[in-house]
Amino acid sequence: MIFVTVGGGPFYGFNRLVEAVDRIAPGLEEEVIIQKGCSTYKPMHARCYDYLPYRTFIDYYKSARLVIGHAGAGTTLLSRLFNKPFIVVPRSGRLNEIFDEHQMQMGEKLSGIEGIRVVYDIAGLESAIRESLDTVYPKKFPRSKGIEAMDVLIKDFMKNV
Amino acid sequence: MKIGMISSEGGHLIEALNVIDAFRGHSVFSITYDVPHIKDFEDKRIERSYFVGMGKTRFRLFFRLLLGSFKFILVFASEKPDILFSTGSEIAIPAFYIGKYLFGAKLVFIETIAKFYEPSNTGKWIYPIADLFIVPWESLLRAYGGKAKHVGDLI
Numbered sequence: 636m637i638f639v640t641v642g643g644g645p646f647y648g649f650n651r652l653v654e655a656v657d658r659i660a661p662g663l664e665e666e667v668i669i670q671k672g673c674s675t676y677k678p679m680h681a682r683c684y685d686y687l688p689y690r691t692f693i694d695y696y697k698s699a700r701l702v703i704g705h706a707g708a709g710t711t712l713l714s715r716l717f718n719k720p721f722i723v724v725p726r727s728g729r730l731n732e733i734f735d736e737h738q739m740q741m742g743e744k745l746s747g748i749e750g751i752r753v754v755y756d757i758a759g760l761e762s763a764i765r766e767s768l769d770t771v772y773p774k775k776f777p778r779s780k781g782i783e784a785m786d787v788l789i790k791d792f793m794k795n796v
Numbered sequence: 797m798k799i800g801m802i803s804s805e806g807g808h809l810i811e812a813l814n815v816i817d818a819f820r821g822h823s824v825f826s827i828t829y830d831v832p833h834i835k836d837f838e839d840k841r842i843e844r845s846y847f848v849g850m851g852k853t854r855f856r857l858f859f860r861l862l863l864g865s866f867k868f869i870l871v872f873a874s875e876k877p878d879i880l881f882s883t884g885s886e887i888a889i890p891a892f893y894i895g896k897y898l899f900g901a902k903l904v905f906i907e908t909i910a911k912f913y914e915p916s917n918t919g920k921w922i923y924p925i926a927d928l929f930i931v932p933w934e935s936l937l938r939a940y941g942g943k944a945k946h947v948g949d950l951i
Contacts, residue, residue, distance in 0.1 A: 645804055686833040708910045709807025711951060713813050740912045744933075744951070781948025782815060785930060788947050789818035789904065792928045793797065795903045796878055 638699035639669040639681070639765070640692075642707040645725070647733050648674030649705055652724050653758045655680050656703060659764065668695055701767050704759075706738035711745065715789075718775050722752045722765045724760065750776050800877035801826040801842065802891045803884065805834040811883040811908060814950065816841050825875055827868070829887060845873050849889070857886075862943050872899045881909070884918045896925055906930045907951055915939045921941045 639656050642648035653671045657678035660667040667681040670692065677683070688694065696702065697717050704710035706725040714721035725742035726732035739755075746753045750772050752763045799819045803809045805828045811869055816824065816839075818931040823843055830847035847886055848864035868891050881904040882888035888905065895901040905922045907915070908933045915923070919940070923929055929943050930948040 638826055642806055644804075686831075688835070689837045692833070707807045709810035712807075712909070713811050715951060716814070735912055737912065741908070741910060749951075750937050778951055779949050781813065781932070781950045784947035785815060785906070785950065786818040788930065788945065789815075789928070790905065792902075793819075793822075793879070 636699050637663070637665045637701045637703060638695045639667065639703045640696075641670070641672050641674060641712055642675075642795045643672045643705065643733070644731065647672055647726070648672060648676075648677040648763075649724075649726060649732055650674050650773075651730070651732065651757055652703070652705065652793070653678060653683075655760050657683075662761075663764065663768075665700060665768065668699075670695075698699045701764070703764070705706045706741035708741075711741070714751075715776055715778065718750075718772075720770065720772055722754055722760070722763050722767060724754050724757065733736050749773075750754055797822045797878040798875060800875060800880045800891075800895065802880055802882040802888045803828055804887050805831050806828045808882075808884045808911070809834075809837075810892045811950075812881070813841075813905070815883075815906060819879075819881065824862060825871075825877075825910070827871060827891065844853060844875075860888065861890055865894060868894045869898065872901070873876070877901045879904055882906075882922075886918050888918055889921045892922055892925060902927045904928045904930075906950075907932060907936060907944075909920060909933070911936065913939060 653674045658684045660681040669681050669683040695760050702714050703722045704721045706785050715753040725738035742753045745751050799822050803812045825844040826842045827846045830849050846868045851862045880901045883906045903926045905926045907919050931944050931946050934946050
């Protein structure tokens with residue numbers, strides 16, 4: 636199963652990604668499930684939800700073979716946490732898909748990390764999906780050492796509270 | 797110790813859960829926005845979850861947060877948190893000011909990983925009153941003052 640999630644809260648949809656995935660879905664062997672948030676495009680091929688309940692959302696994440704999403708903090712972290720190959724399509728502020736270009740900057744930060752493919756031009760999405768599904772990834776991606784260091788920093792802080 | 801985890805319901809919640817293990821061994825409660833798809837929120841590291849109202853437009857959000865402030869007071873009065881912890885977003889602003897000045901809680905804030913060069917709006921409000929302020933990217937150190945700490949990337 637390929638799980639697609641675009642986040643964006645109550646203000647921003649992401650039709651560019653939802654529409655592209657829906658167009659590609661019939662030609663894929665894998666089932667495609669989309670959480671479209673407040674995107675207005677109505678998928679015709681893929682199974683689609685506006686917002687899934689939290690636990691269902693997490694379950695879909697865990698059972699996905701591949702995750703496709705916007706360059707949001709939560710989407711990115713969950714992909715690493717659950718060791719999912721991740722295709723990230725940054726939202727563009729210029730196209731009014733979000734309020735500024737921070738997702739483009741996130742795209743730059745994520746490019747080159749094992750298991751992550753950054754797609755800026757939506758025309759490249761289908762080949763990115765096929766490459767991802769054809770790649771054999773390790774069971775676990777390495778977690779950042781920064782998390783351990785921050786753990787120590789917070790514990791030291793708590794000693795003085 | 798008693799820890800209050802404050803976050804909006806989407807990516808910021810996941811960011812908070814990404815680092816919540818730093819508080820293991822302590823009692824953690826959470827406060828997030830009250831939206832339908834988060835009602836079934838469950839995480840074995842969180843003992844109790846509270847929800848505050850949220851408007852659909854930004855204008856209403858401001859007033860709902862103001863109203864939500866009464867809920868913060870009620871929750872903090874019963875939970876008596878020693879530390880409040882947040883990764884954003886704006887829900888942390890009233891919660892942190894109330895927690896610090898009415899209940900004497902210490903404040904831990906971690907700036908969102910979605911900001912690279914400029915402070916988030918929430919970060920600007922929280923920085924002056926935070927007791928521990930962590931930035932996830934080195935490039936953010938310049939955006940804040942000497943109090944900000946960076947110990948490594950969080951992705």
